Amino acid sequence: MKKIGIVVCTNSGADYYKFDHPVEVIHSDLHLGDKVYEDFVDIKADEFYEIISKNPHIDIKTSQPPMGQIIQKYEKLRDMGYNEILTISISTKLSGIYQSTILAAEMVEGITVRAIDSKSVSYGELYLVLEAIKHIKAGLSLEEVAQKVEAVIPNINILVYVDTVKFMVKNGRLSSTAGALASLLKIKPILRMNQHDGSLVAYEKIRTSKKALNRLYEIFTEETKDRDIVAFVVYTNNKPFAEEVKKHLLTIKPGIKIELVPLTPVVGAHAGPGTLGVGYIYI
Structure with missing residues (x-):
């Protein structure tokens, strides 16, 4: 058997x-x-x-x-x-x-x-x-x-809100050119897992943390509209912040299941403190 x-x-x-x-x-x-x-x-x-x-x-x-x-x-x-x-x-x-x-x-x-x-x-x-x-x-x-x-x-989407990309740049986990990396260090980019090839890429370049978070909410709203999803929020040293993000996501899409999960150390080593991920899976 x-x-x-x-x-x-x-x-x-x-x-x-x-x-x-x-x-x-x-x-x-x-x-x-x-x-x-x-x-x-x-x-x-x-x-x-x-x-x-x-x-x-x-x-x-x-x-x-x-x-x-x-x-x-x-x-x-x-x-x-x-x-x-x-x-x-x-x-x-x-x-x-x-x-x-x-x-x-x-x-x-x-x-x-x-x-x-x-x-x-x-x-x-x-x-x-x-x-x-x-x-x-x-x-x-x-x-x-x-x-x-x-x-x-292909139905798994992960957006990453980072305080700094220096950890990802240092460890080579962020796919980008040298010139782009230099500019990314000065801003608050939204990163994204490319679910088609599995690379982590700079998705949008944004100047402030507040604008980056608001844009993340906009992307979530646009891409989950009229879709059934399971969602998750991944936190580092910022669980209270993750809980706030979870609450806000529930105002955008009430009643959905949202998992709140810690980012394990060997991944956090490349993400750095202050990083937060928002994911949604089409079901």
């Missing part, structure tokens, strides 16, 4: 969520100064943002999960009786984890692995896990589940 387990990377924020199906999380490493932390295991979101707020010039880097850790997750699911595994990874434009999940599969006997590039991050990636669980419970095959999940990806 075929049994399907799920492996997802820590960039999804899956550690902060409780699932009713076996989901194994592979954790990236966070480098703060001369210390190395395994995301969520050694350091959680609140502690991380407190550290970087108090030490704004601390050297921050991240590194992918070691191959051995991915192999261990596969072997754990296999030993639990799951002979098929669906992996869901952060966008390949932001990390090489997707390729690692494929390579690791070649080193473990007794399993079939189907890998998905979410072309997303945070709750956009996590939502795909929830969709996968729904279809697994409905009795679909591994490939059928994967195709259902991949069909959702």
